[in-house]
Amino acid sequence: xxxxxxxxxxxxxxxxxxxxxxxxxxxxxxxxxxxxxxxxxxxxxxxxxxxxxxxxxxxxxxxxxxxxxxxxxxxxxxxxxxxxxxxxxxxxxxxxxxxxxxxxxxxxxxxxxxxxxxxxxxxxxxxxxxxxxxxxxxxxxxxxxxxxxxxxxxxxxxxxxxxxxxxxxxxxxxxxxxxxxxxxxxxxxxxxxxxxxxxxxxxxxxxxxxxxxxxxxxxxxxxxxxxxxxxxxxxxxxxxxxxxxxxxxxxxxxxxxxxxxxxxxxxxxxxxxxxxxxxxxxxxxxxxxxxxxxxxxxxxxxxxxxxxxxxxxxxxxxxxxxxxxxxxxxxxxxxxxx
Amino acid sequence: xxxxxxxxxxxxxxxxxxxxxxxxxxxxxxxxxxxxxxxxxxxxxxxxxxxxxxxxxxxxxxxxxxxxxxxxxxxxxxxxxxxxxxxxxxxxxxxxxxxxxxxxxxxxxxxxxxxxxxxxxxxxxxxxxxxxxxxxxxxxxxxxxxxxxxxxxxxxxxxxxxxxxxxxxxxxxxxxxxxxxxxxxxxxxxxxxxxxxxxxxxxxxxxxxxxxxxxxxxxxxxxxxxxxxxxxxxxxxxxxxxxxxxxxxxxxxxxxxxxxxxxxxxxxxxxxxxxxxxxxxxxxxxxxxxxxxxxxxxxxxxxxxxxxxxxxxxxxxxxxxxxxxxxxxxxxxxxxxx
Numbered sequence: 001x002x003x004x005x006x007x008x009x010x011x012x013x014x015x016x017x018x019x020x021x022x023x024x025x026x027x028x029x030x031x032x033x034x035x036x037x038x039x040x041x042x043x044x045x046x047x048x049x050x051x052x053x054x055x056x057x058x059x060x061x062x063x064x065x066x067x068x069x070x071x072x073x074x075x076x077x078x079x080x081x082x083x084x085x086x087x088x089x090x091x092x093x094x095x096x097x098x099x100x101x102x103x104x105x106x107x108x109x110x111x112x113x114x115x116x117x118x119x120x121x122x123x124x125x126x127x128x129x130x131x132x133x134x135x136x137x138x139x140x141x142x143x144x145x146x147x148x149x150x151x152x153x154x155x156x157x158x159x160x161x162x163x164x165x166x167x168x169x170x171x172x173x174x175x176x177x178x179x180x181x182x183x184x185x186x187x188x189x190x191x192x193x194x195x196x197x198x199x200x201x202x203x204x205x206x207x208x209x210x211x212x213x214x215x216x217x218x219x220x221x222x223x224x225x226x227x228x229x230x231x232x233x234x235x236x237x238x239x240x241x242x243x244x245x246x247x248x249x250x251x252x253x254x255x256x257x258x259x260x261x262x263x264x265x266x267x268x269x270x271x272x273x274x275x276x277x278x279x280x281x282x283x284x285x286x287x288x289x290x291x292x293x294x295x296x297x298x299x300x301x302x303x304x305x306x307x308x309x310x311x312x313x314x315x316x317x318x319x320x321x322x323x324x325x326x327x328x329x330x331x332x333x334x335x336x337x338x
Numbered sequence: 339x340x341x342x343x344x345x346x347x348x349x350x351x352x353x354x355x356x357x358x359x360x361x362x363x364x365x366x367x368x369x370x371x372x373x374x375x376x377x378x379x380x381x382x383x384x385x386x387x388x389x390x391x392x393x394x395x396x397x398x399x400x401x402x403x404x405x406x407x408x409x410x411x412x413x414x415x416x417x418x419x420x421x422x423x424x425x426x427x428x429x430x431x432x433x434x435x436x437x438x439x440x441x442x443x444x445x446x447x448x449x450x451x452x453x454x455x456x457x458x459x460x461x462x463x464x465x466x467x468x469x470x471x472x473x474x475x476x477x478x479x480x481x482x483x484x485x486x487x488x489x490x491x492x493x494x495x496x497x498x499x500x501x502x503x504x505x506x507x508x509x510x511x512x513x514x515x516x517x518x519x520x521x522x523x524x525x526x527x528x529x530x531x532x533x534x535x536x537x538x539x540x541x542x543x544x545x546x547x548x549x550x551x552x553x554x555x556x557x558x559x560x561x562x563x564x565x566x567x568x569x570x571x572x573x574x575x576x577x578x579x580x581x582x583x584x585x586x587x588x589x590x591x592x593x594x595x596x597x598x599x600x601x602x603x604x605x606x607x608x609x610x611x612x613x614x615x616x617x618x619x620x621x622x623x624x625x626x627x628x629x630x631x632x633x634x635x636x637x638x639x640x641x642x643x644x645x646x647x648x649x650x651x652x653x654x655x656x657x658x659x660x661x662x663x664x665x666x667x668x669x670x671x672x673x674x675x676x
Contacts, residue, residue, distance in 0.1 A: 014604070037591030038676065042604040063590075171554075172600030174593055180518055216509075252401075253375030255512055262510030265609045266352070266380040272603065272610045338376060 002315055003029035005050075005078035005102075007071055007093060009043055011170050011300050012107055012307075013084025017047060018270050019304045020082075022330045025318070026311060029078040032071045036063035050074040075100035080311060083107065090114075094133065105310055108138025108195070108303065118198035120145040121309040121327075122242065125320040128313045136306045140164055140218055141195040143297040144207075146245055146277045148224065149200055150238045151291070155226055160205040163221040164192055167299060171215040183211040217257040218297040223290050232284050235291060239279065243328050243335040244305065246276035252338065254280065260296050269332055273301035276335045305331060340653055341367035343388075343416030343440075345409055345431060347381055349508050349638050350445055350645075351422025355385060356608050357642045358420075360668045363656070364649060367416040370409045374401035388412040413438035418649060421445060428452075432471065443648055446476025446533070446641065456536035458483040459647040459665075460580065463658040466651045474644045478502055478556055479533040481635040482545075484583055484615045486562065487538055488576045489629070493564055498543040501559040502530055505637060509553040521549040555595040556635040564629050570622050573629060577617065581666050581673040582643065584614040590676065592618065595634050602636065607670055611639035614673045643669060 004020045006013045009031045020026050030048035033040040036059055040049060048068045051057055060067045068074075075081060075096065080103040083090040087109030094114060097104040105119075112118050116131040123145050128134050137145070144162065151157060168183075169176035190209035197203060239245050248254045254263070264274035275298070283294040305327045312323040327333070342358045344351045347369045358364050368386040371378040374397055378387065386406040389395055398405045406412075413419060413434065418441040421428040425447030432452060435442040443457075450456050454469040461483050466472050475483070482500060489495060506521075507514035528547035535541060577583050586592045592601070602612035613636070621632035643665045650661040665671070 035591070038586070038597065038601050039591065039604060041590070041676070042601065172596050172603075174596040248376070252379070253373070253377065258510050258512040259376065263376050263380065265510075266377060268608060270606060338379070 002026040002311060002317075003077065003079045004311065005029045005074040005081045006031040007074070007081050007083050008085035008089075009033045009039060010084055010086070011172070012303065013082065014039070014043065015271065015273065015301055015304045016082050016084065016307045017043075019308050019327075019331060020311075021046070023308060023326065026308075030068060030074045032074060036060045036065050040065055071096070072100065075102045078102055080104060080314065082307060097133070103132050103314055105307060105314075106133070106135045108136060108141060110135055112195070112198045119306060119310045119313070120149070120199040121306050121320070121324055122146060122244070123149040123199045125309060125313050125323065128310060129316045131314055134310050134314055136303050136310050137195055137199055138192075139297055139299040139302050140166070140192050140220070141199070142303050142306055143218070143220060143277045143295060144192065144196050144205075144222075145199055146242070147222070147239065147279060147293070147295055148196070148203065150242050151224065151226070151235060152200060152203060154238055155230055158204065158225040160203065160222065160224045162192070162205065162207045162223070164190065164207055164209045165219045165221070166209055166211045167214050167216060167218055168211050169215055170300060173215070178211060178213050180213055182213075185209040185211075214257065216261050218299055219257065220295045220297065222295065223292050226286065226289055226291050228289050230286065230291070232286055235284060235286075236281070240336050243324070243333055244276050246278045246335045246338060247281045248278050248338045249281050251282065254278075257296050261298065264298065267332070271301070273304070274298040275301050275305055275331055275333050277302060281337075305333060340364040340649060340655075341415065341417045342649065343367045343412040343419045344369040345412070345419050345421050346423035346427075347371045347377060348422055348424070349510070350641065351420065352377070352381065353609065353611065353639055353642045354420050354422065354645045355381075357646050357665075357669060358649075359384070361646060361664065364646075368406060368412045370412060374398045374403050378403055409434070410438065413440045416440055418442060418652065420645060435471070441470050441652055443645060443652075444471070444473045446474060446479060448473055450533070450536045457644060457648040457651070458487070458537040459644050459658070459662055460484060460582070461487040461537045463647060463651050463661065466648060467654045469652055472648050472652055474641050474648050475533055475537055476530075477635055477637040477640050478504070478530050478558070479537070480641050480644055481556070481558060481615045481633060482530065482534050482543075482560075483537050484580070485560070485577065485617060485631070485633055486534070486541065488580050488583075489562065489564070489573060490538060490541060492576055493568055496542065496563040498541065498560065498562045500530070500543065500545045500561070502528065502545055502547045503557045503559070504547055504549045505552050505554060505556055506549050507553055508638060511553070516549060516551050518551055520551075523547040523549075552595065554599050556637055557595065558633045558635065560631055560633065562629045564624065564627055566627050568624065568629070570624050570629075573622065573624075574619070578674050581662070581671055582614050584616045584673045584676060585619045586616050586676045587619050589620065592616075598634050599636065605670070609639070611642070612636040613639050613643055613669055613671050615640060619675070643671060
């Protein structure tokens with residue numbers, strides 16, 4: 001059993017903690033929480049709580065939360081740390097993990113150059129085997145890899161152009177915006193294009209990113225240039241083989257991200273999450289060799305299965321197909337046609 | 339075992355269906371769905387599906403959803419119907435229920451005058467015993483009753499003034515607004531005040547309602563005139579005895595409805611619902627005999643326990659305290675101090 005410590009119990013950290021806790025080959029050795037808020041209180045019912053430094057112990061005690069030690073203690077008692085701290089902090093924490101000679105996973109907000117490699121289960125599970133420090137790419141990059149890698153693996157894609165409509169902030173945030181505005185990123189390609197190349201090196205992709213006032217999901221508008229003889233049925237047939245893609249139809253009521261997340265609630269999964277990337281089947285078309293499609297991404301949860309598979313790859317305890325199957329079964333991931 | 343048919347599987351109907359399905363003295367005989375959309379597809383994995391009329395059967399079959407019959411068939415095979423159809427339709431459906439001599443619960447969108455009585459578990463469980471047609475009051479009225487009845491039961495409240503900040507629409511809706519506007523209701527008092535009197539007849543209350551661009555929860559700002567000798571500790575002590583009230587503190591991270599619904603997700607309940615009314619403990623104060631407090635209401639789910647208790651009251655199979663206890667245990671409702 002692999003002991004997994006979670007450093008940072010935010011949107012991703014808490015979901016990785018849940019995901020790990022339902023596997024049969026790993027367990028949560030503890031979680032590090034910075035503030036004794038309601039999230040810490042709820043977490044303390046399930047997990048051992050650690051804090052970033054000695055000074056914090058008193059603050060947590062005052063709030064009635066029992067603390068088992070500091071992040072250093074957790075490093076000593078874990079086989080691997082998953083770093084869910086805010087963007088940029090993971091790189092700093094890496095020296096701590098190295099000091100305690102504990103493996104670590106950083107999340108998509110960190111730089112590729114700081115780690116031994118970047119991870120996506122479909123595109124490079126085997127390449128990350130036995131590595132000590134691995135980064136799971138961001139929610140958007142994961143989503144791009146999920147739908148593009150299966151095509152890339154079958155056909156020569158000469159180029160991809162993607163527009164990424166990003167949710168402004170996560171649902172539990174009432175501070176960040178934009179509340180009532182559209183905020184385009186001037187950088188072209190946006191960081192998503194080079195990020196995708198860390199897990200699919202030879203893909204030729206350009207991306208544009210725009211923040212919009214919503215919290216539920218991201219939406220991607222994707223155009224990919226394919227060989228002339230490929231048709232939409234070929235593409236659907238390939239996608240159906242990949243369990244982390246869910247093909248939905250707008251005329252079944254999926255008019256927007258609101259209904260997609262509503263469907264996720266109906267599926268009664270932990271936190272009403274949707275691990276699969278939802279692709280609108282009726283958006284798929286090919287014109288003059290350009291495949292066009294729309295997909296929706298639940299930014300809070302799509303990277304969770306990847307974190308679990310990354311652990312199995314880094315310890316080389318399971319092969320790719322079996323790891324993905326175990327993860328999907330335990331999280332009730334069920335793609336294919338809705 | 340009481341067979342419960344659900345007519346209308348929307349926000350409330352689907353949640354009553356879940357709530358009933360986890361009781362040991364009732365079961366779901368079937369649900370009526372109007373459209374063969376993704377909600378119907380998900381529902382068909384758990385429940386028998388019925389349709390409003392014969393003509394619909396073919397439409398559902400084409401979508402691959404097996405239909406057991408029409409709403410009339412469901413009426414014949416149920417002991418009680420819970421009507422979750424859109425506002426105003428419940429009244430029309432009442433004649434159908436009467437024709438088939440089946441008991442029925444209407445929801446808060448319907449008129450009090452159409453039924454034998456209106457229901458709230460805390461304030462009038464006993465008065466609804468053995469009644470055939472009962473209305474469970476709306477989410478907002480339920481919330482007002484939850485926090486005001488315990489005080490009303492202990493002290494003389496000379497008057498109440500409440501401002502109801504209403505969410506514009508439910509999270510699964512991408513059509514209705516206001517998307518970016520504040521929409522006050524000119525009617526004063528708003529319909530909530532007379533509605534509360536249907537379940538607490540002698541309360542003197544005025545209400546103002548304002549729609550705001552959010553989907554998560556309603557927020558109530560409440561002022562109640564109390565006898566001079568009551569202090570805030572007296573009020574908190576009373577509220578703590580009522581399991582469907584949850585006392586939260588803003589300094590534990592509950593800055594807004596966003597964090598309250600996030601906490602509900604952490605509790606891993608069905609659909610990440612929050613059945614309890616959340617009262618901000620640090621908003622409670624008494625000045626010149628006026629009790630002031632703020633509460634937040636999860637409009638999708640707070641009436642679910644009331645629907646279950648209403649069924650037990652109407653069949654007179656359990657007394658008030660035991661029915662509430664069974665409902666609360668089965669839905670994991672846990673109020674008191676957070």
